[in-house]
Amino acid sequence: MRAHLSEIIISAIIFLAVAVIGFLAARWKRPASMAHIDEWGLGGRQFGSWVTWFLIGGDLYTAYTFVAVPALLFGAGAAGFFAVPYTVIVYPLVFVVLVRLWSVCRRHGLVTPADFVRARSGSSTMALLVAITGIVATMPYIALQLVGIESVLKAMHVNPTWALIVAFAILAAYTYSSGLRAPALIAFVKDMLIYIVIIVAIIYIPYKLGGYHKIFDSAQTTLSAKKTPGSTLLGPANQIQYITLALGSALALFLYPHSVTGVLASRSRNVIKRNMSALPAYSLLLGLIALLGYMAIAAKVKPIVTDGKADTNTVVPVLFDQMFPHWFAGVAFAAVAIGALVPAAIMSIAAANLFTRNIYVEYIRPDADPARQAAVSKIASLVVKIGAVAVILLISPQFSIDLQLIGGVIILQTLPAVAVGLYTRWLHRWGLVAGWIAGMGLGMWMLYQIPNPATNHKHFGGSNFALSKWFDPTSIGLNAKTTIYVGLVAVVANLVVAVIVTLICKALRTPDGVDATSPDDYTHDPAEARPEPVSVPRQPGQGTLAGDELPEPAPTT
Amino acid sequence: MSEQQDSGGPGRSTGRSPWHWLLIVPVIVPLLTFLYNGKNPYFLGFPRFYWLQLAFIILGVGTTTLVYRLTKDRGDRS
Numbered sequence: 001m002r003a004h005l006s007e008i009i010i011s012a013i014i015f016l017a018v019a020v021i022g023f024l025a026a027r028w029k030r031p032a033s034m035a036h037i038d039e040w041g042l043g044g045r046q047f048g049s050w051v052t053w054f055l056i057g058g059d060l061y062t063a064y065t066f067v068a069v070p071a072l073l074f075g076a077g078a079a080g081f082f083a084v085p086y087t088v089i090v091y092p093l094v095f096v097v098l099v100r101l102w103s104v105c106r107r108h109g110l111v112t113p114a115d116f117v118r119a120r121s122g123s124s125t126m127a128l129l130v131a132i133t134g135i136v137a138t139m140p141y142i143a144l145q146l147v148g149i150e151s152v153l154k155a156m157h158v159n160p161t162w163a164l165i166v167a168f169a170i171l172a173a174y175t176y177s178s179g180l181r182a183p184a185l186i187a188f189v190k191d192m193l194i195y196i197v198i199i200v201a202i203i204y205i206p207y208k209l210g211g212y213h214k215i216f217d218s219a220q221t222t223l224s225a226k227k228t229p230g231s232t233l234l235g236p237a238n239q240i241q242y243i244t245l246a247l248g249s250a251l252a253l254f255l256y257p258h259s260v261t262g263v264l265a266s267r268s269r270n271v272i273k274r275n276m277s278a279l280p281a282y283s284l285l286l287g288l289i290a291l292l293g294y295m296a297i298a299a300k301v302k303p304i305v306t307d308g309k310a311d312t313n314t315v316v317p318v319l320f321d322q323m324f325p326h327w328f329a330g331v332a333f334a335a336v337a338i339g340a341l342v343p344a345a346i347m348s349i350a351a352a353n354l355f356t357r358n359i360y361v362e363y364i365r366p367d368a369d370p371a372r373q374a375a376v377s378k379i380a381s382l383v384v385k386i387g388a389v390a391v392i393l394l395i396s397p398q399f400s401i402d403l404q405l406i407g408g409v410i411i412l413q414t415l416p417a418v419a420v421g422l423y424t425r426w427l428h429r430w431g432l433v434a435g436w437i438a439g440m441g442l443g444m445w446m447l448y449q450i451p452n453p454a455t456n457h458k459h460f461g462g463s464n465f466a467l468s469k470w471f472d473p474t475s476i477g478l479n480a481k482t483t484i485y486v487g488l489v490a491v492v493a494n495l496v497v498a499v500i501v502t503l504i505c506k507a508l509r510t511p512d513g514v515d516a517t518s519p520d521d522y523t524h525d526p527a528e529a530r531p532e533p534v535s536v537p538r539q540p541g542q543g544t545l546a547g548d549e550l551p552e553p554a555p556t557t
Numbered sequence: 558m559s560e561q562q563d564s565g566g567p568g569r570s571t572g573r574s575p576w577h578w579l580l581i582v583p584v585i586v587p588l589l590t591f592l593y594n595g596k597n598p599y600f601l602g603f604p605r606f607y608w609l610q611l612a613f614i615i616l617g618v619g620t621t622t623l624v625y626r627l628t629k630d631r632g633d634r635s
Contacts, residue, residue, distance in 0.1 A: 084610045085587035088617045092580035095621055212602030232596075233606055239590045247588060270629065277621040280614045287611045 004156050007321070010330030011156070011337065014193070015167070018186055018338050022174030025181040035371040040179035040378060041111060041353045043265045049274045051184055055346075056262040056275060057282045058187035060253065061087075062141075063148030063340035066194070066289050071312040073293030074301075077223045077230035079238050081290055082246045087283035090250035091276040098254060098276075099269045100422045103524040104517055106264075112350070113260050114358040117417045122513020123429035124362060129436050130414045131358035134257040137411040138351045140403035141256075142388040145340035145347075147313060147397045152333045154304045155317030161393060167337065168344075172385045175345045176378050180265055183345040190342050193335035195285065197320075201295075201332075202288045205323050209298045219294035232294070237481035241464045244485035252412045252487060255419065257350035258343065269525050292316050299323065344385070352380035405463045406447055409487040413439040416491075416498045422522065429513040431502030439494025446486045463487065576627040583617040 026034065029046065038045055047055060065083070072080025101116065110116050113134060118127035146164055153160040174182045206212050216232055223230035234242055253259055266272055296315040299322060304314040320332045356377040361368050368376070391400055417432045427435075449469060452461020464483035467473040473482045505512070586592070587610065596604040603611075 078606060081607070081610065085613065088587045088610075088613050089584045092583045092617055092621055092624075095580055095624065096577050206602075213599065214602075216602070216604055216607075232604065234590060234594045239594070242590060243588045270625075273621075273625045273629070277618055277625055280618050280621075283617075284611065284614050287607075287614070291607070 004158075004326075006326045007156050007330040007333060008158060010327055011152075011334035014331065014334035015337055018189055018341070019170045019174060021189060022170075022178060022182040022186055022341075025174070025185040026178040028181050028185055033371075034179070035374050037111060037353065037356065037370050037373040037377055038109075040374040041349055042261065043180035043184055045106070045265060046267050047184060047265050047271070048267050049271050049278070052262070052266040052271050052275050053278050054187040054191055055180075055184045055265065056259070057279060058183065058190055058339070058342035059258055059262045059346045060279075060343075061282045061286055062145060062343040063336050064141075064144040065286065066336060066339060067148045067151050067313050067316055068144075069286065069290045070293035070296065070316050073219075073290050074296050074303075074315045075230070075293075075312050077219070077232050078234050079230075079242060080293065081287075082242050082249070083290060084283060084287045085242075086246040086249045086253075087286055088280060089246065090253050091279055093250055094254045095273065095276045097419055097422055098263050099272050100522040101260070101418075102263060102266070102269060102272055104422070104521045106526065107521045107524040108517065111264065112354045112357050113255065113257060113414065113418050114354055117414075117421060118358070118362075119516040120421045120425065121417060121427075121429045121432060122515060123432065126417055126429055126432050126436070127358055128362070129433065130417055131354045133410050133414050133436075134354050135351050137407035138257055138347050139384065139387060140391070140400040140407055141258075142344050142347045142351075142384065143391045143397075143400035144404050145344040146388060146392045147400065148340040149337045150392070150397065151311070151313045152317050152336050154306065154311065154314050155321050156333060164392070165389060167341070168385055168389050171341050171345060172348075172382055175348060175381055175385075179374075179378075180261070180346065180349055183342045183349075184265070186338065186345075187342045190335065190338045193331065194339055197328075197332040197335045198285055198289055200324075200328070201292065201320070205292075205295050205299070205319070208323060209295060215291075215294050215298040218298040222297045236479040238464075238483065240467075240478070241483045241485060244488045245463070248412060248485045248488035248491070249408060251415060251419075251491070252408050255411045255414050257354055258347040261346055261350040261353065289316075292319060295319060344388070348381040348384045348388075349377070351384045352377040355380045402457070402460045406444075406460065409443040409447060409463060409490055410440060412487040412491045413443065413494055416495055420495075425515050426502065427498050428502040428505040428510070430505050430510060431498040431500075434501040435494040435496075435498030438497035439490045442493045443486055443490035446489065450486075465489070574628045576624050579620055579624055583613065583620045586616060587613045 029044065034040055069080060069083045072083075101113075104110065104119075105116060108115075108119055110119060112131065114127045114131035117130045118124060121127075146168070149164060149167055150160045153163050206215060209215055220232045223232065254263070263272060266275070293315065296319045299319055301315050301318050301322065303310045303312045304318060305311070317333060317336070320329045324332060356373050360376050360380075361373060365372070413436050416427060416435050420427060421432075446465045447463065448459045450460065450462045450465060451458050463486045465486050467478065467482045467484060468480060472480075474480050593606050593609040595606065598605060600608040
């Protein structure tokens with residue numbers, strides 16, 4: 001118990017130091033007034049390459065990822081390693097797409113993906129669907145960050161309930177006052193800690209366990225002896241699943257509102273392009289973290305049992321607890337806990353922006369000025385976080401894990417409206433709506449039929465759909481047990497329906513929405529030197545466009 | 558993702574440089590399971606499945622960096 005006490009003290013000190021940074025962030029690159037949704041919700045749209053790298057890195061590679069991916073390898077073996085190809089292919093995949101999104105949002109002063117859909121398709125229905133999809137997909141993701149913190153608390157034998165409430169109250173307070181600047185600044189500290197912990201872990205732990213070769217061999221032996229045997233390689237039945245899950249997850253990642261928030265907060269197109277080359281550093285980190293799952297097997301880690309169920313999400317914290325000196329385990333636990341705060345803050349900001357821009361302004365107060373919007377967003381972000389804590393504490397963490405699986409499938413259904421919309425205006429607004437309904441319907445129906453034997457749930461137990469429910473996979477030369485990622489199937493159905501309905505609408509001459517954007521909006525690139533306003537005097541006549549009318553940052557001298 | 562929509566004549570940045578097609582390579586290669594789904598050869602104690610997929614990160618970074626450099630000037634304000 002004394003050992004845990006030193007871990008608790010060290011992680012609490014680091015955690016509180018970070019909270020102070022969060023409050024001070026409001027003063028960082030301070031604008032004339034924080035009362036503007038671009039300032040609170042997008043950090044002033046001024047982040048350069050380094051800040052963006054830390055911000056998006058902290059945003060996408062969450063504490064839950066760091067806890068859950070090794071847990072997947074611990075439980076199932078090679079299939080869990082899909083996170084690596086997923087986070088490798090995502091950057092070349094969205095390299096061109098994101099700069100187009102950035103440009104059009106800058107030109108028109110857009111804040112959320114639903115804002116873009118509103119402007120592009122001229123359909124408030126489709127924009128509302130995109131906004132609701134985004135909020136529903138993000139909420140369980142925020143709750144999952146709590147699962148990350150919870151796993152650390154369990155490893156230190158702390159009662160999670162009160163600690164979670166305190167942690168989230170602190171998070172809510174500094175997000176409220178500092179907006180996106182808080183996670184951007186905290187992300188620096190978080191990533192430094194995570195990189196140090198992981199570099200130590202991947203050298204020190206294998207050294208104590210007898211090297212990587214031994215770790216992989218031991219993992220193979222243990223996995224293949226399980227009741228449902230796993231392997232450190234893919235089998236004939238799960239290769240399609242591996243590929244479709246990696247591709248589907250990559251397509252979904254930048255449709256999440258919090259990813260878009262991170263991208264729109266950057267200063268220029270080149271900042272985004274540079275980051276597409278630099279962000280894979282985190283993928284390397286994630287790949288190495290994934291292997292902690294095998295190290296846990298080799299170190300004979302027993303996951304912590306709560307209410308009779310073994311919680312595999314605790315394997316990494318327990319591994320750290322077993323292998324590291326106590327003071328360093330404390331640092332590692334703090335890194336995971338802080339790692340949860342950065343994405344939770346950005347996600348709650350993104351969800352709040354969606355509510356404000358696409359529900360409040362669109363349907364309740366169309367005349368709300370940017371200051372009013374910022375005020376509404378701040379309150380909405382509080383509501384979102386209270387909701388997340390309530391879901392974890394009152395319902396169950398498993399509920400949010402199941403919901404998050406669904407979240408990936410549903411956010412993919414915004415692909416035709418958002419990603420395809422960035423390239424072509426050909427799809428009719430009713431085609432987009434019909435496609436969304438079809439994709440959602442099919443996705444839900446498939447997810448409903450997937451059981452989870454581990455938790456004894458009959459429905460919504462995963463995202464790998466057995467092809468044998470539809471036809472005999474052996475008839476086309478596949479293994480009888482072949483599974484496929486639901487999201488990818490659903491989005492293909494979505495696209496097909498969108499195309500068919502578009503053709504019908506065009507044949508019937510159904511009026512389409514009005515496109516508020518023009519082709520050169522998508523390559524719009526204001527001067528890269530914006531954060532040094534001293535050297536770039538504002539020319540009269542410029543700034544007539546909404547996106548360029550942001551308050552200039554105060555001169556620092 | 559097909560039609561050439563951007564107006565703007567030659568010399569003007571359209572964000573549609575043919576170099577962008579290079580980006581397909583690091584999207585496709587990591588999805589070819591037959592390349593890496595095996596143990597041998599080992600590298601630093603890692604089976605091929607693990608070290609080769611981690612090596613694809615270098616492929617991804619290399620390609621995006623190359624495309625960024627090739628399209629940078631044209632991608633900026635012109």
